Amino acid sequence: MGELVIETKGLTKEFNKFTAVKDVNLKVPKGALYGFLGPNGAGKSTTIRMLLDLMRPTKGTVHIFNKDIKNHRMEILRKVGAMVESPSYYENLTAYENLEITRKVLQVDKKEIDKALEIVNLSKWSNKRVKNFSLGMKQRLGIAQALIGDRELLILDEPTNGLDPAGVREIRNLIISLPQVMGVTVLISSHILSEIELIADHVGIIQKGSLLFQGTLEELKAKGSREIGIKAKPLKEAEEFLKRQGFIVDNREEKLYIPRKNINIEELNKTLVLSGYGVSHLSESEKNLEEIFLELTGGIE
Ligand SMILES: Nc1ncnc2c1ncn2[C@@H]1O[C@H](COP(=O)(O)OP(=O)(O)OP(=O)(O)O)[C@@H](O)[C@H]1O
Numbered sequence: 001m002g003e004l005v006i007e008t009k010g011l012t013k014e015f016n017k018f019t020a021v022k023d024v025n026l027k028v029p030k031g032a033l034y035g036f037l038g039p040n041g042a043g044k045s046t047t048i049r050m051l052l053d054l055m056r057p058t059k060g061t062v063h064i065f066n067k068d069i070k071n072h073r074m075e076i077l078r079k080v081g082a083m084v085e086s087p088s089y090y091e092n093l094t095a096y097e098n099l100e101i102t103r104k105v106l107q108v109d110k111k112e113i114d115k116a117l118e119i120v121n122l123s124k125w126s127n128k129r130v131k132n133f134s135l136g137m138k139q140r141l142g143i144a145q146a147l148i149g150d151r152e153l154l155i156l157d158e159p160t161n162g163l164d165p166a167g168v169r170e171i172r173n174l175i176i177s178l179p180q181v182m183g184v185t186v187l188i189s190s191h192i193l194s195e196i197e198l199i200a201d202h203v204g205i206i207q208k209g210s211l212l213f214q215g216t217l218e219e220l221k222a223k224g225s226r227e228i229g230i231k232a233k234p235l236k237e238a239e240e241f242l243k244r245q246g247f248i249v250d251n252r253e254e255k256l257y258i259p260r261k262n263i264n265i266e267e268l269n270k271t272l273v274l275s276g277y278g279v280s281h282l283s284e285s286e287k288n289l290e291e292i293f294l295e296l297t298g299g300i301e
């Protein structure tokens, strides 16, 4: 794996006796659109709070840009734009004025505000008071706030929460464009699989505080790649035979499994039978992302 922007080791958070985050080793590569997926209460926000040093871990470490957040807090957080759960604003101030507060803290050029408003498509509304904003506009303003300054990493906690389908789509397209437009790495959390599937190229799946899977979306999909299951006699000999034919063979539960890719099932059956093997069962399995996810999480979403 290339350079990591976020790396946690053994990250753990206990509230009294309850473990909300358990031994999590996040690895977010530079330039990734990392989807942090998990059901309600899985520990996403708690993890994110620890990444941003809003909460101290019970155990474990957080490294961002290869530096420990504990010792390099300010230096790191200057380059990290974040939106944690629903952002709050000064409702009586305009969008521009709200962003001006962020800009002053970061001491960056005023042009940054216009740029951020432009990216989230709020330029027209910059002089409107936030109290008149819809939920979607507030979410977009939250993203604009995260974009201000020289950000190298964006951490967005459920940015599409509470939006209608059109709003979800708009925010999704915005987020997908960010790595190119801003050259940033993005971590986005969600409890919706289809959302992550459409946005992310890397995925981390968390449930009950534990990371169940981490890798590229392709790797996740490959876990459910189609297979052909074969019951043949004698099994061991059939396995060796298939391997000699160049197949990748997995022998489990009294069956042989080979990847579905470019295989003609009828031809395969014929080859086995003509070579003297008794084939009593040949089936094709197919798993979609939802099934893979359910299998990983034990069916709780
Ligand atoms: N300050 C706290 N004190 C005690 N328990 C907490 C605290 N913060 C979170 N928890 C518990 O830790 C678990 C994880 O919560 P967290 O908010 O991280 O989940 P989440 O994945 O963000 O869920 P959601 O999708 O609902 O936002 C939950 O069971 C929650 O009740």
Ligand SMILES: [Mg+2]
Binding pocket: 044, 045, 046, 085, 157, 158
């Ligand atoms: Mg949360």
